Amino acid sequence: MSTAWTSRYAQRTKGLKSSAIRELLKITQNPEIISFAGGLPAPDVFPTARFQEACRNVLERNAHQALQYGATEGYEPLRQMIARHIARYGIKAQTDNVLITSGSQQALDLIGKLLINPGDRVLVEAPTYLGALQAFNVYGAEYVSVLSDQDGLRTDLLDKPLRSGPKFMYVLPNFQNPGGTTLSAGRRHELVLQADRYGIPIIEDDPYGQLRYEGEHLTPLVVLDRENLRRDDGYSIGNVIYLSTFSKTLAPGIRLGWIVAPPEVIAKLVQLKQGADLHTSTFTQMVAYEVAKDNFLDEHVKLIRKVYRERRDVMLESLKQYFPPEVTWTHPQGGLFLWVTLPEGMSCQKLFQVALKENVAFVPGDSFYAPNGFTEEASRHFRLNFSYGQPEQIREGIRRLSVAVKHQMEELHAVAH
Amino acid sequence: MSTAWTSRYAQRTKGLKSSAIRELLKITQNPEIISFAGGLPAPDVFPTARFQEACRNVLERNAHQALQYGATEGYEPLRQMIARHIARYGIKAQTDNVLITSGSQQALDLIGKLLINPGDRVLVEAPTYLGALQAFNVYGAEYVSVLSDQDGLRTDLLDKPLRSGPKFMYVLPNFQNPGGTTLSAGRRHELVLQADRYGIPIIEDDPYGQLRYEGEHLTPLVVLDRENLRRDDGYSIGNVIYLSTFSKTLAPGIRLGWIVAPPEVIAKLVQLKQGADLHTSTFTQMVAYEVAKDNFLDEHVKLIRKVYRERRDVMLESLKQYFPPEVTWTHPQGGLFLWVTLPEGMSCQKLFQVALKENVAFVPGDSFYAPNGFTEEASRHFRLNFSYGQPEQIREGIRRLSVAVKHQMEELHAVAH
Structure with a gap:
C-alpha cells in the first residue's frame, strides 16, 4: 500500500491556508496590471553598490567565518x-x-512557539498584520480582536x-x-x-x-513600559517584547529581523531557534553589518523616506x-x-474582481482580520501599497481604481432603486 | 505588577534544552584545545573566490530580484x-x-510541524542526529529507538x-x-x-x-520505494520524503537545504514555511545557484572528497x-x-572531563539518543569529527585523547582490583 500523507498531517495543519497576499501576488504578476497589493519595498532604493562592496569586504577578510556555522x-x-x-x-x-x-x-x-498553547487567546488589532495571524494560527491561537481607528488601537475598548x-x-x-495608522x-x-494592570x-x-x-x-x-515600572536597571525585565527588521530599511531579500527581550526570554x-534553523545565515548577517556600519544605514533611511514620502503624497493627491x-482613506x-474605506453596502471582494478588469490590484480588507473578528466591517476595506510603484504608475493606478469604484457604486445604486 | 514571562511559556517549551553540542562548542573555543566536537566543514575548502564572483554577478545583473522578497x-x-x-x-x-x-x-x-501531534511516536535510529530530536521534541514527539550496527539500522529489530x-x-x-555508518x-x-507493509x-x-x-x-x-510501488509516474506519490543540503558541499553559512516530496506535501x-520565515534569503539562493552552476559543484565536491578522505585516513591510522x-570505532x-565504543564500564562523560584536561574534546555519545533510548548503551560511546582539523592536528588530538582513554582505563582497573 502507499501512504496517504494527508491522513498523517498533524492537527495544527487543519484549516491552514496560503496567505491571500502571496496568492494574489501570482495573479498580479501580469505586467499589464498596476499592483498596489504587495508590501514590497522599492527596488530602486536598494543600496546595491554598497552591497557589492560589503560582499567583497566580507569575503576578502572573513570568508572562513562568513561561510561557516555561527552562533544561534x-x-x-x-x-x-x-x-x-x-x-x-x-x-x-x-x-x-x-x-x-x-x-x-x-x-x-x-x-508563537514560545507562548501559545492550543486555545490560548491573542489580543490583536482589527485589522492586523496577516503574517502574524499565519504564524500564530499554527500553534492553535484563538483571537480577541479590538477595533482601531485613525489613532490606532481603541484603548477605550480594551x-x-x-x-x-x-x-x-x-x-x-x-x-x-x-x-497605515499610528497609535497616539x-x-x-x-x-x-x-x-501592566492585567499582567498581559x-x-x-x-x-x-x-x-x-x-x-x-x-x-x-517597550520604553513606556520600563518607565511605568520605574526600572532603571536597563532592560532586565519588562512586559514588552520588541520586534523589528532590516527588510524595509536595507532589503527584504537578506531575511534579517530581530527580537529585543529580557535575557531570560x-x-x-535561542533554544527554539536552534531547533528551527540552527542560526540565521552568517554571510547575510556579516554583509548587513558591513552595509549598515559607519552610519550608512541612517543616511540610506533618509533617502528612503524622501522617495516613499513623495509616493505617499502622489497617492493621497490622486485619491483626492x-x-x-x-x-475615505487613512493619512499615514x-x-x-x-x-x-468604502461606503456601506460595497464589497472589497467584488470591487477586486472589477479592478482586475481595469488592470489594477489591491488586497481586499478581509485578509487582515482574525477569525470571527468583525467580518462585516472587513468587507468594506482594502489596503493600498504606495512604496513599490513609480509616481506616474501610482497616479494611473489610482485613476483605474477610481473607475472600478465608480462602476461598483453605480451598480449598487441601480440595485437600490 | 510585572509579568513573569516564564509563567507564560507554552507547554511545548517544558524540558527544552540547548543542544549539548552548541554548549560544548563554547567550551572548546579555547585555542589550546583540539576539538573533534563540532560538525564543521573545513573552511579551507570553502570556494571563496567562486562566492566572490557569484556575489558580483548576482548584484550586477539581478540586484532588484536578489534583494527583494521572493517565492516561498x-x-x-x-x-x-x-x-x-x-x-x-x-x-x-x-x-x-x-x-x-x-x-x-x-x-x-x-x-515536525507537518506530521507530529503531541504524543506521536517517531521511530529513530539509536544513535541518531540530535538536531532532529531537537526539532521534533518541540512538537511533542515521543520516540521508538531501534539499535544500529556497522551496517546501519538493524532492520531485523524493526x-x-x-x-x-x-x-x-x-x-x-x-x-x-x-x-558514521552506512545502511547496507x-x-x-x-x-x-x-x-510499505505497515504504511509508515x-x-x-x-x-x-x-x-x-x-x-x-x-x-x-526514496528510489527503492518508488521501485517497490512500481510507479513510473515520476515522484507523484511515495512513502519517502528526502532531505539534503548545501551545508557540506558549498558552505553552511548560507543556510540552504531542501526537501523533496510529493507535490501535495x-x-x-509551503504554507507552513510562509508562517515560519516567509521564504529563504533570495540573495543566498541566487548566489548559491551562481556558485554551483556549470558543474562547479561537482568539481568542488571532488576536492572536498579528496581532503576529507585524507583526514579520515589520518584519524583511522592514529586511532590504530x-x-x-x-x-573500537566505526570505519566511515x-x-x-x-x-x-569504549570498553564496558567506561563512561564517555567522565572521559570527556579528563580529555578536556589534555586539551582535546569530542561529543559524548549520550547526546545522540532519544529519551528512554538505550541510556546505558549511550554512555560507552563518543563522536569524533574528522573534517575540520588539519591532518597534523588530528594526529596530535588523537594522541592526546589516547592519553585520556588510557588514564581512564587504568583508573577503572584500579577500582576493579
Missing part, C-alpha cells in the same frame, strides 16, 4: 549595532537582549478583552500594516498601563518605525482627485500602506 | 538545478517536488517497533551522524518493504551522501596507532564523523 544568537557585532541603534529611541538594550532572526516573520513564529485573559497582545504602533501618544500610555504582555512589532515622513517620533511601548528563544467623496505618517 | 517555494532555477542534480541518483523529481529551506534544520522543523504505530521513521542512510543495500530494501512513511535525511570516499553509491530509499510545507585494543565510507 546571531553575529555579535550586528547584535551590538542593533542595541546601539535602538538606544536612540530610548530602548536600553544590551547585546544579550538581541536575537537575530531569519526575517521578522521568524520572530513571530518563535514568539477593558473587557483584557479581562478575558489573553496570553499576550500583538500590536503595531507605527504606520500599521494594513491600516496618549493611547500608548493607556495601553502600557492597562497591560505586549508584543510590539515595529518594522516601519524609521520610515516616518511627517510628525514627531513617538516613544515605543532571549535564552529560551479621482475618488468619489463617499470613499509613514510606512508603506494606506487603508481605504 | 524557493528560487526557481535553484529548484530546477536540484531536481536535475538528484536525478543522477535515480530520484525522478520535478521542480514542484523541491522546496528550498533555511538549512536542513528548517526542513526537520517543518516536517517488526515490533513498527507494530507500535510510529507516525514516521527518521533515518540517515549515508555516513550517519553520529555513527540489503537493509535498504528490507526497510522500504517493511515501511520514511524521512530520509541525506546531508552527506555526496561525500563518499570509498565503495559504491547505494540507491536512496510540498504545497502543505595510539588507542588501546579494547576500544564517507561523511564527517566516526563513532568510538
